[in-house]
Structures are given as C-alpha cells and as structure tokens.
Amino acid sequence: MYNSASMKQFITLLATLALTLSACATENSLWGVQSTPTARIPTVTLPASSTASPRPTDTLIPTATMTLTATHPAPTQTLVQVSTPNPQDQPILYYAQSGDSLDSIARRFSVDVDEITSPKDVPQEGLIEAGTLLIVPDRIEAKKTPNDKTVPDSEVIFAASASNFDVAAYITEAGGFLSTYKQWVTTSGTTSGTDVLKKLSRDNSANPRLLLALLEYESGWVFGQPTDMFREKYPMGFQIQDDDQGLFKQLQWTINQLFAGYYGWRSGTLTELTFPDGETIRLNPELNAGTVAIQYFFSRQRNRSEWERVIDPNSPSSFVAYYNEMFADPWVRAATVEPFFAPGMTQPELALPFEPNVQWNYTSGPHGAWDREGPLAAIDFAPPSDHKGCDVSSLWVTAAASGLIARADAGVVVIDLDSDGNEQTGWTLLYLHIAEEGRIPVGTWVKVNDRIGHASCEGGISTGRHVHFARKYNGEWILPDSALPFVLGGWTIHFGAKPYQGTMTRGARTVTADPYGQAWSVIIREPNE
Structure with missing residues (x-):
C-alpha cells in the first residue's frame, strides 16, 4: 500500500533530481535502471564430444580459506515509514531483490536503515518484496566492482x-578426465568423480552445473585432460598443504568460497573483496548474491587485472561466456524458479527437536550448515550422558x-515440509548424526513431535553424540538473526562473536551454547511447547 506523505516526498525528490539531469544522464544507477540481463540462448553450445575452447593462462595464487563470521541484531516484524535521505547526498534508486531486508541493504550501501526511503511502506525487519523501489544515499566513494549481474542466485545454490539435471549423463557424455576419475573418500571408500560431485552438491546444497563449469574452466577436467601434474592433483588451484589434493577437497573448498560470497552478501557482512596482493575493491551494492559469489571466488586466487578479465561478461575468455557455452543462458532457467522468497513470508512454526520433560544441552551456536567453513545456518543439541x-x-x-521424510541415510534425515519429496522446493529441515538404528525410513509422513531417530556420531566428523539441525528454503540455507529468524518452540537463535558460539532466548530467559554441557546450556522442552 502506498503512503501518500511518502509519495509527495518522492515526487519532490524526483523534481529536484531533474534539475541535474544533464550532469547525471550517464549514471544509470541514479535513475534506478534495473540491471536485468537480456535472455539470450548462445548460438554456440559445447557438444559433449568436443573439447572446451582454450582458456587463457592465469597465475593462480594459493590462499587460505576465509572463515565467515556474522552478527546481527535480533529482528522484529514491524512496519515503519523511514525518513527522507539527506538532500546533500545524491541518491541511488535501488530496486529490492529477492532476499533483501533493510538491514542487509543498509550494510551494503554503508548507510543507516533510517536513511532509506520508499514510496511504499516497507518492513523494518523481514523480507522486502522484490522490485520495491528504495531511495538510498550514495555514500560509497571507493572504487566499486562492475554492476553487471552475471550469475543468478539459483545457479549458485x-x-x-x-533438480532434473543429470550429472552422471553429462559427465559421461563429455568424456573427459572426470568421467574416469576415482579417489578414496573416508565415508564412502573408492568413489567416482561423478559421485564426489553429486554428493558435495547435494550435501552442501550447491548447484552441480556451476561446479562442473568452474572445474572445466580451471582445469579442463570435464571435456579434456588436466594440463599438468599440478592440475591433476589440485584441479581448482587451491593448495595450502599436501592433503588439499584430490577432487573432494578441491570442490569443497570451491563451494566454501562461493558460499562465503553468496551468504556474506545476502546478510550484508561482506562488502569488499581483497585480492592476493592485498589490493581491495568495494562490491557494487546493487549486485545480486549469485554474482558476488562468482566475483568472490575468482578474487581468492587472482589479482585484480586477471580477475577483471575473468568476470567481464563481454570478454570471450571470461568465465561468464564459458558458462553460457556449457549450459546456455542461466537467466532463462532462473526465471522458472526466482524470486525465491514470497513477500511477507515467515518461518513456519517449529518445535524443539526433542521430547518434552527431558534435559538436553545447547552445545553449539550457529556454525557451518554442512562443512565447517560453510554458511552459519546450523546449531547442535546433545542429550545428557x-x-x-x-x-x-x-x-x-x-x-x-x-x-x-525426503532423505534418510548416512546419518542424515531431511523433513520436507511441503511433502513433494524435493529438497530444492519449499522449507526443509536437516538433521545430521542420526543413528541408523531406529532411524525413520524415507517416504514416511511425520507429524510434529513424531520420533525420527537417535543422536549419535554417524554421518560426519563428531567428537560426541549430538544432533546437528539446520533450515533450508528453496535450496538456500537460512541464517539465524536474518529476515527469517530461527525460532524453535518460541526460542530464538542468535549468533555469537564466533562460529559455534551464541544464545537462545525466550522472553527474559537465555540459554548459552557450551560444548561441554555446562549448566547455562541446559534446555528442557516444556510439555505444552
């Protein structure tokens, strides 16, 4: 619903801006021109029998993995009319994207929340409807990355x-090194390259098309052979120590870098890139999370000049061009599933994941949803012992x-709340470290509070029996302290200063995460919860 007072302010502001049109006509961002890529199916596609076009030689610089840490104020769902920007600041007309909140937008634009205005009422906390016009002061004076949106969000997650992409068929038809590759994986023994990629895609909720394209672009593994011994051992170019070799660790590192960009941008905690030589550049605040994921990934091992070529959509040697050749226009696919988030949506009601009147311990606050370095979307509870x-x-x-129950294997149970059996649609709940003994089978329909299994160490690295719990929506991990607060039985999950730290609060009560199960971590679900 439009606010009349706000609309008068908006019209006045546009009239003022019109006086300076001749001086600002070349600045598209001033007038809010949306950078929506034109749908284009490439005229050249890579047949499976061909080899990919040659890639320019880059100097790759090994870098250490960044650990993403995020803190946010606990949100409340209220509607406010925010104030008019300072007339001294030339404004940007920004159109909200799916997943945006006032908090994340303010962080990306380096302004206060109350400096953002709109001709519409917008929620102070919670998701903003995609396409909503927001007027934001232009405060960023530093050099910014290009404003080209090159990769949709749905191509990263x-x-x-x-869902229907046949990874095995694509790899087999491509016929490159990947199609015959095998390696030893602790949890599955000798494992094919195809199964490594499929497992990492599913477990991390990372898009398999993007992983294949990055693997081919960096090493030629999909359609050809690695160019040298280094690329055979370290196909993504990441090497800090010798045991970083092999497809599994290389792809897991790749996913972590993509997600550091994607979820850091989504939450507003990532606003600039740092190249291996120490140079920094501010991320353009109008980008989408998918594009930032790619820009961040390539900034980890390339200095700025090489990075600019790789992300340039107009360069025939860029990754963007390469991706389009391999899988056609990603924006056409994105149009079938985006926007991800419906206006005004909230988390469905969730109960604590254990029975009433039994003491459990909140042993870990927000930490990696799957991998330790992943998005901080999971928490842990441990039974007493x-x-x-x-x-x-x-x-x-x-x-x-x-x-x-959409999945139940290798320590994992996934509950699909829309019951279509597809983990990539709607809300899903991930439980990890559920013992095989007593575990509920796939295909079972459960009601809230039904028993699904027992806590153990199965399904991943663990130093003691516990259950690891996280939320996804349309394939995207949902962080606590975000526009979609993490609430279990009335208890709200909050970030701590570091991963694995944090609290649960309900009214005046606070439970603090503690890996040793100290008294302040005890939580007992009440019968009526």
Missing part, C-alpha cells in the same frame, strides 16, 4: 532448476514440523 563418547543415545530426536 542447488535450486529447483537443477554420564560419559563422553559416540555410542547411540537412548533418547529420541523428534520432528520439529510435519512433513515427508
């Missing part, structure tokens, strides 16, 4: 547009909401 260890707990883990 494992969205519904990738008189001894340490990984033996299976006798206490039951329960369904936090009603839905269909």
Whole structure:
C-alpha cells in the first residue's frame, strides 16, 4: 500500500533530481535502471564430444580459506515509514531483490536503515518484496566492482532448476578426465568423480552445473585432460598443504568460497573483496548474491587485472561466456524458479527437536550448515550422558514440523515440509548424526513431535553424540538473526562473536551454547511447547 506523505516526498525528490539531469544522464544507477540481463540462448553450445575452447593462462595464487563470521541484531516484524535521505547526498534508486531486508541493504550501501526511503511502506525487519523501489544515499566513494549481474542466485545454490539435471549423463557424455576419475573418500571408500560431485552438491546444497563449469574452466577436467601434474592433483588451484589434493577437497573448498560470497552478501557482512596482493575493491551494492559469489571466488586466487578479465561478461575468455557455452543462458532457467522468497513470508512454526520433560544441552551456536567453513545456518543439541563418547543415545530426536521424510541415510534425515519429496522446493529441515538404528525410513509422513531417530556420531566428523539441525528454503540455507529468524518452540537463535558460539532466548530467559554441557546450556522442552 502506498503512503501518500511518502509519495509527495518522492515526487519532490524526483523534481529536484531533474534539475541535474544533464550532469547525471550517464549514471544509470541514479535513475534506478534495473540491471536485468537480456535472455539470450548462445548460438554456440559445447557438444559433449568436443573439447572446451582454450582458456587463457592465469597465475593462480594459493590462499587460505576465509572463515565467515556474522552478527546481527535480533529482528522484529514491524512496519515503519523511514525518513527522507539527506538532500546533500545524491541518491541511488535501488530496486529490492529477492532476499533483501533493510538491514542487509543498509550494510551494503554503508548507510543507516533510517536513511532509506520508499514510496511504499516497507518492513523494518523481514523480507522486502522484490522490485520495491528504495531511495538510498550514495555514500560509497571507493572504487566499486562492475554492476553487471552475471550469475543468478539459483545457479549458485542447488535450486529447483537443477533438480532434473543429470550429472552422471553429462559427465559421461563429455568424456573427459572426470568421467574416469576415482579417489578414496573416508565415508564412502573408492568413489567416482561423478559421485564426489553429486554428493558435495547435494550435501552442501550447491548447484552441480556451476561446479562442473568452474572445474572445466580451471582445469579442463570435464571435456579434456588436466594440463599438468599440478592440475591433476589440485584441479581448482587451491593448495595450502599436501592433503588439499584430490577432487573432494578441491570442490569443497570451491563451494566454501562461493558460499562465503553468496551468504556474506545476502546478510550484508561482506562488502569488499581483497585480492592476493592485498589490493581491495568495494562490491557494487546493487549486485545480486549469485554474482558476488562468482566475483568472490575468482578474487581468492587472482589479482585484480586477471580477475577483471575473468568476470567481464563481454570478454570471450571470461568465465561468464564459458558458462553460457556449457549450459546456455542461466537467466532463462532462473526465471522458472526466482524470486525465491514470497513477500511477507515467515518461518513456519517449529518445535524443539526433542521430547518434552527431558534435559538436553545447547552445545553449539550457529556454525557451518554442512562443512565447517560453510554458511552459519546450523546449531547442535546433545542429550545428557554420564560419559563422553559416540555410542547411540537412548533418547529420541523428534520432528520439529510435519512433513515427508525426503532423505534418510548416512546419518542424515531431511523433513520436507511441503511433502513433494524435493529438497530444492519449499522449507526443509536437516538433521545430521542420526543413528541408523531406529532411524525413520524415507517416504514416511511425520507429524510434529513424531520420533525420527537417535543422536549419535554417524554421518560426519563428531567428537560426541549430538544432533546437528539446520533450515533450508528453496535450496538456500537460512541464517539465524536474518529476515527469517530461527525460532524453535518460541526460542530464538542468535549468533555469537564466533562460529559455534551464541544464545537462545525466550522472553527474559537465555540459554548459552557450551560444548561441554555446562549448566547455562541446559534446555528442557516444556510439555505444552
């Protein structure tokens, strides 16, 4: 609903801006021209029998993995009319993108929330409807990255547009080094390259098309052979120590870099890139999360001049051009699944994932959803015990909401709340470290509070029995302290100063995460919760 007072302010502002049109006509961002890529199916596609076009030789610089840490104020759902920007600041007319909140936009533009205005009422906390016009002071004086939106959000995460992509068939038909590659993986023994990529895509919720394209662009593994011994061991060019070799670790590192960019941008905690030589550049605040993911990934091992060529959509040797050749126009696929978030949506009601009247401990605050370096979307609960260890707990883990069991294997249980059996659509809940003994089977429909299994150490690295719990929506991990607060049985999850730290609050009560199960971490679900 439009606010009349705000609309008068908006019209007055546009009239003022018109007086300076001759001086600003070349600045598209001033007038809010949306940078929506034109749908284009490339006239040249890579047949599976061909080899990919030659890639320019880059000097890759090994870098250490960045750990993403985020803190946010706890949101409340209220509507406000925010103030008019200072007339001394030349404004930018920005159109909200799916997943935006006032807090994340303010962080990206380096302004205060109350400096952002709109001809519409917008939520002070919560998601803003995609396409909503926002007027933001232009305060960023530093050199910025290009404003070209090159990769949709749905091409970075494992969205519904990738659900029917046949990874195995594509790799087999391509016939490159990847199609015959095998390696030893601790959890699965000797594993094909195809299965490595499929597993990492599914577990991390990363788009398999993008991983294949990056692997081919960096090493030639998909359609050809690695160019040298280094690329055979380290196909993504990441090497800090010898055991970084092999496809599994190389792809996991790749996913972590993409997600540091994607989720850092989504939350507003990432606003600039730092190149290996120490040079920095400010991220253009109008970019989308998918584009930032790619810009961040390539900034990790390339200095600025090489980075600019790789991300330039007009360069025939850029990754963007290469990606279009391999998989056609990604924006056409994105149009079938985006925007991800509906206006005004909220998290469905969720219960604590264990039975009432039983003591559990909140052992880990927000940390990596799958990998340790991943987006900080997961929390841990541990059952009480008189001894340490990984033996299976006798206490039951329960369904936090009603839905269909979409996956139940290797320590994992996934509840699909829309019950279509597709983890890439709607809300899903991930439970990790659920013992095989007593675990609920795939295809079972559960009601909230139904028993689904027992906490253990199965399904990943663990020093003691516990359950790891996280949320996804349309394939995207949902962070706590975001526009979609993480609430379990009335308890709201909050970030701490570091990963694995944090609190749960309900009214005046606070439970603090503690890996040793100290008294302040105890939580008991009440019968009526």
